[in-house]
Amino acid sequence: MLRGHGNSFQTRSVLSAVFSPDGRRDLTGSDDGTARVWEAAVATELAVLRGHGNSFQTRPVLSAVFSPDGRRVLTVLGGGTARVREAATGAELAVLRGHESYLRSAVFSPDGRRVLTVLGGGTARVREAATGAELAVLRGHESYLRSAVFSPDGRRVLTGSDDGTVIATRMAVFAIAALSLDLILGFGALVSFGHAAYLGLGAYAVAICARHGVTDLFVQMAVGAAAAAAFAAASGAISLRTRGIYFIMITLAFGQMAYFFFVSLSAYGGDDGTALAARSTLLGQDWLENDTVFFYVVLGCLAATYGGLHRLVNARFGRVLAGTRESELRMRAIGYRPFRYRLAAYVISGMLCAVAGVLLANQTEYVAPAYMAWTRSGELIVMLLLGGIGTLSGALAGALVTVGLEELLSDYSEHWRLAFGLILLAVVLWSPAGLTGLVRRLRPEERP
Amino acid sequence: MTLLEVRDLRKSYGALAVTDGLSLGVAECELHAIIGPNGAGKTTLIAQLSGELAPDSGTVRFAGTDITRLDMASRVRAGLARSFQITTLMPAMTALENVALAVQGRSGSSFRFWRPVAQEAALNDEAMDCLAQVGLADRAARPAGAMSHGEKRQLELAVALACRPRLLLLDEPLAGTGPQEAEVLVGLLAGLKGKVTMVLIEHDMEAVFALADRVSVLVYGRIIASDAPQEIRQDPAVRAAYLGGEATC
Numbered sequence: 001m002l003r004g005h006g007n008s009f010q011t012r013s014v015l016s017a018v019f020s021p022d023g024r025r026d027l028t029g030s031d032d033g034t035a036r037v038w039e040a041a042v043a044t045e046l047a048v049l050r051g052h053g054n055s056f057q058t059r060p061v062l063s064a065v066f067s068p069d070g071r072r073v074l075t076v077l078g079g080g081t082a083r084v085r086e087a088a089t090g091a092e093l094a095v096l097r098g099h100e101s102y103l104r105s106a107v108f109s110p111d112g113r114r115v116l117t118v119l120g121g122g123t124a125r126v127r128e129a130a131t132g133a134e135l136a137v138l139r140g141h142e143s144y145l146r147s148a149v150f151s152p153d154g155r156r157v158l159t160g161s162d163d164g165t166v167i168a169t170r171m172a173v174f175a176i177a178a179l180s181l182d183l184i185l186g187f188g189a190l191v192s193f194g195h196a197a198y199l200g201l202g203a204y205a206v207a208i209c210a211r212h213g214v215t216d217l218f219v220q221m222a223v224g225a226a227a228a229a230a231f232a233a234a235s236g237a238i239s240l241r242t243r244g245i246y247f248i249m250i251t252l253a254f255g256q257m258a259y260f261f262f263v264s265l266s267a268y269g270g271d272d273g274t275a276l277a278a279r280s281t282l283l284g285q286d287w288l289e290n291d292t293v294f295f296y297v298v299l300g301c302l303a304a305t306y307g308g309l310h311r312l313v314n315a316r317f318g319r320v321l322a323g324t325r326e327s328e329l330r331m332r333a334i335g336y337r338p339f340r341y342r343l344a345a346y347v348i349s350g351m352l353c354a355v356a357g358v359l360l361a362n363q364t365e366y367v368a369p370a371y372m373a374w375t376r377s378g379e380l381i382v383m384l385l386l387g388g389i390g391t392l393s394g395a396l397a398g399a400l401v402t403v404g405l406e407e408l409l410s411d412y413s414e415h416w417r418l419a420f421g422l423i424l425l426a427v428v429l430w431s432p433a434g435l436t437g438l439v440r441r442l443r444p445e446e447r448p
Numbered sequence: 449m450t451l452l453e454v455r456d457l458r459k460s461y462g463a464l465a466v467t468d469g470l471s472l473g474v475a476e477c478e479l480h481a482i483i484g485p486n487g488a489g490k491t492t493l494i495a496q497l498s499g500e501l502a503p504d505s506g507t508v509r510f511a512g513t514d515i516t517r518l519d520m521a522s523r524v525r526a527g528l529a530r531s532f533q534i535t536t537l538m539p540a541m542t543a544l545e546n547v548a549l550a551v552q553g554r555s556g557s558s559f560r561f562w563r564p565v566a567q568e569a570a571l572n573d574e575a576m577d578c579l580a581q582v583g584l585a586d587r588a589a590r591p592a593g594a595m596s597h598g599e600k601r602q603l604e605l606a607v608a609l610a611c612r613p614r615l616l617l618l619d620e621p622l623a624g625t626g627p628q629e630a631e632v633l634v635g636l637l638a639g640l641k642g643k644v645t646m647v648l649i650e651h652d653m654e655a656v657f658a659l660a661d662r663v664s665v666l667v668y669g670r671i672i673a674s675d676a677p678q679e680i681r682q683d684p685a686v687r688a689a690y691l692g693g694e695a696t697c
Contacts, residue, residue, distance in 0.1 A: 316552060316560040316568075323549050326538035333498070333536070334552035334611055335524035344559065 020070040025087070027064050027073060035064040035075050063105055067112040072129070074106050074115060082106040082117055084129050096132040110154040113123020114357045118346050121282065124148040124157065165291045166363070167407050172298045174304070175360045176305050176398035178351035178383040179392060185381070187313055188345050189325035190240070193377050194255025198228045198350040200372030206261060207274055207367040217297070218278035224354040231258065232350030236343045255377055261367040268290035273368025280362055288362060298359050305352055309392055312348075321345050386427055388434025397435050451476040451615055451645050452497070452528075457506035459492060459669075466492045467503065468669030474615070479641050481648045481656045481677075484666035485689075490649045491533060493666065494619045497647070498530045499523045511614065525554065529613035531604045533649075534622040539593030543584055544601050546592050547575035550610035575610060582636055584607040598629030605636060615645045622652045634658060657681070665689070 018027050020037075028036050064075045066087065072294040073087045081095040082103055096115060097104070106117045109328035114135065124138040138148070138157060149158050178402045205224030214220065231254075239250040268274045279288040288294045312318050322415055323331045324338040331338050361367045370376070379402070387398020405423065431438040452474040459467040466489045474480045484490055495501035497508060499520035508516045515523055538546050548571045552558060555570070565571065579585050582602040587595065592603060601621060608616055621637065622630045634655050640646065641659070650656050656663065657677045664674040667689045673680060680686055 057608075189500075215622045310565075314566065315562055316556075316558045316565045318561075319545070319549055319560045319565045321553070322541070323538055326540055327536055330536045330538065330607075332500075332520040333524065333530055334550040334607060335521045336558070337519070337521045339457070341558070432556045 018065055020066045020087070022070055025066075025070070027066055027087075035073060035085075037073070041123035055416050064105060067108045067129070068110055068403075069112055072108075072112070074108055074129075076103050076106045076117075082115065083116070084132075087135035094130060094132045096127050105148070107149060109150045110152060114150075114154070116148050116150055116157060118148045126157070165295050167331055167403065169291070169298050169359075169363050171294045171400045171403045172295070172302045173356050173363055174380075174383065174403050176298075176302050176359070177353050177356035177380055178387070178395040178399040179305050179309055180349045180356065181380045182384055182392065182395035183309060183313070183321075183349045183352070183392070184342075184345050185384060186395070187318065187321050187325065188342055188428055190342060190346065191381070192256070192346075192349075193252040193374065193381070194235075194251035194253070195349075195353060195380050196372045196374070196376035197231065197255040197258035198353035199357040199360060199376065200258060200262060200369065201228045201231060201350075202359075203371050204268065204357075205354065206358050206361040207268055207276060208279060210276060210278075210280070211268075215278070215281045216284070217362070220280055221355050221358050224358045226353040228350040228354035229347050231270045232347040233343070236346035236350075240339060240342050240346060252374055252377070255372060255374055259369050259372045259374070262372065269368070271369060273366060273370065276361065276365045276367065280358075280367060294362065298363070301355060301359060305355070306392060306396065309352075312357050313392070317341065317344070357366050382424060386424055386433075386434055388436035391436050394436040401435060449476045450474065451511055452495070452647070453509040454505045455509070457496060457508065458504045459489075459496060459501065462502060465669050467496065467506075470506070470665060470666070470670050472671055472674070474645060474647055475662075476614075476645055477642055478661040479637070479646045479648060479659055481650060481660035481663045482666055483653070483656055483663060489668045489669040490666055492617060494530065494617050494647075494649060498528065498617055501569045520564075524611055527612070527614035528617065529608045529611035529615075530617035531608045531619060531621055533623050534537060535597075535600045535604060537592040537600060537603060537607070540591060542589050542591055542596065543579060543599075543606075544572065544588040546573050547578050547606050547610045548572055550607045551575050551578075554611060578606040578610045579603075582611060583632065596629075598625050598632065601625055601629065601633055602636065605633070609640075609644075612633070613644060615647065616640075618646055618650075620649055620651060622650055622655055642671075688695065 018284060025037055025039055041443065066073055067084075067339065071087055072093060073085045074082060075085065076082050083092060084094040084096070085092050096117065103117055106115055108115060108129065109126075113129055113186055115129045116124060117127065118124050126136040126138070127134050128338065150156070151158065154217055177195075180198070181192065181195045182198060184192055202221075202224035205227060206220050209220045209223055210214070214223075235251070235254040239247055242250055262268070263271050278286065282288060282297070288297060313321070320331070320336060320341050324335070328338050357371065360371065383398035383402045384395055385398070387396065388394025405420055406416070409419050413419070427434060427438070431441070433440070450473045452472070454470060454472040455469040458465065468489075469487075470493065472482075479687050482490055482493070492501065496503045499515075499518055499522070503516065506516070507514055510523070510526060510528055515526060515528070518526070526533050538549070541549070548565070548568075551574045552565070572611050576585065576588060579588055580638065582605050584599060584602050584606060587599060592600065601623075605621065608618075618637075622633055625633060625645075630652060637646070637648070637659055641661075645685070648656070648659065660677050662674065663680045664671050665680065665683075665686045672689060673683050673686050674682065
């Protein structure tokens with residue numbers, strides 16, 4: 001075991017770890033700003049590569065790799081620079097600067113003379129390892145570049161990027177989740193801060209079903225929705241007896257319970273989650289492996305969710321739900337018991353969100369407790385705030401714009417959330433009814 | 449026949465007995481006014497009659513059945529509806545929707561998820577009748593939140609009527625209204641007399657003595673007198689406790 005990242009107060013995360021080409025040494029990169037070379041067999045620290053960052057801020061070492069001959073080390077910092085160092089001494093050989101965006105990864109060419117870096121902005125660069133001089137810039141990726149590697153002969157480069165279909169699919173998946181939350185938050189005035197739990201339940205339904213040989217998408221949806229219904233009925237029966245801040249806190253607590261349950265589920269990777277062997281099947285066929293087919297299936301689910309909710313909120317049930325939002329006392333005074341309607345809405349909302357979770361797992365082909373983290377619940381609320389709470393079109397617009405901005409802004413900076421926060425602030429301040437409210441205001445002829 | 453019978457009702461908050469052994473009988477079809485100085489426990493009484501608040505002891509019988517332990521929704525279904533002193537409506541909904549929601553509450557299940565409720569003619573027709581009854585037919589499409597105060601008071605009445613009550617508990621229906629608005633409301637209540645039994649709590653003595661068949665005087669949580677309006681006016685105990693020996697109103 002390789003220990004020693006950190007001090008007595010705080011243990012730092014090891015962000016990357018690789019073997020040297022000869023297999024005798026280890027290289028680890030940590031968010032304490034150091035990379036360390038270890039002797040693999042006995043875990044003796046051979047060298048500490050420091051000097052990443054300055055006195056004010058330590059930059060995390062996102063990745064660190066050996067050169068093919070094992071004598072040099074290439075480290076990537078959270079920021080825009082990569083460094084080539086001597087593995088034995090840690091001496092800095094070259095600093096690769098001049099990246100206009102943040103670095104995602106960097107690898108050596110097979111001959112060790114060149115370095116290939118991938119940037120957040122969608123470009124990759126080939127540089128000379130000894131001097132850092134730029135040899136080539138690879139542009140023309142229509143979106144989000146994820147990684148790039150050299151071919152074994154070192155003459156070609158393979159890049160992997162998301163394309164428009166993947167982003168559109170993500171938009172549609174999160175639109176379903178946002179619509180489901182809008183039913184309780186927008187139409188029922190129940191601010192749930194644990195809604196991501198249902199996203200996770202749906203995602204884990206895929207992983208658990210697949211592990212047991214059940215790969216059909218609709219069966220997995222049924223399982224996910226059933227699990228979500230059970231969880232929503234049990235947690236809702238308790239949380240719906242409270243209001244306001246207490247309701248927010250109790251739903252948050254239930255969300256965290258679900259999160260930590262799956263963190264402790266070691267058979268499915270615990271904290272790390274588990275990768276799916278393949279996407280779900282439809283009628284026994286692997287059609288969903290095609291991104292375009294998968295997108296249309298997700299779009300169909302979104303259309304069905306939107307249409308179904310549109311009927312629901314305009315039906316008797318929807319009017320009662322809106323009534324409980326407007327005045328609970330008045331509802332009781334005309335003969336209703338609001339609790340049962342709220343619980344029904346809570347269960348329906350959880351089931352729909354689980355369907356989104358099933359689709360999300362298929363989109364990423366990966367399932368982890370992170371899907372149900374409370375920050376994810378917050379993101380769903382932010383989508384509604386941005387789009388406009390209490391209208392279905394608002395939930396839809398909020399999800400599309402949030403996912404779109406995330407893709408767009410993260411191309412420019414790793415600190416894209418700052419810009420997103422400012423945009424959200426502007427929308428909330430100038431148009432409390434969100435983007436759809438803004439659109440309504442800009443079309444005065446539709447005023448009653 | 450006595451429609452509502454309250455026997456020895458008690459409710460205390462700590463040492464303060466807000467309802468202190470209150471007994472009351474309301475006959476079918478009468479308009480029974482309950483008057484009393486501020487803090488006499490009028491609104492607390494309405495809350496206990498409507499099921500919003502549970503009494504510490506005592507019984508409430510409605511149409512021969514003990515309803516003391518029933519919740520608000522069950523009492524409404526049994527025929528006991530109320531209006532609120534502080535306007536309690538759905539501000540974002542139209543007047544028609546406010547009333548139709550009350551009609552829906554007693555006609556069929558509300559666990560219907562598909563058919564547009566706005567197109568249910570049975571609900572809308574009955575709601576329109578109720579609106580017409582309180583003179584708001586031409587305001588049906590207006591959001592409740594955008595109505596004048598007097599119109600809101602009329603709408604409160606329409607919503608309560610939409611529950612088709614046998615007994616209507618009216619908690620200061622004239623609260624906050626101007627003289628013209630009050631006149632409209634008094635006219636409406638006069639029109640309802642004989643059609644529905646009413647318990648009226650009101651500070652406007654002119655309205656009370658114009659409308660009531662019977663007046664009960666509530667002081668410190670108990671009824672000190674219950675009689676025809678003209679007798680109440682003359683009752684020395686009432687004059688001492690409440691009317692303060694003033695000349696008749």
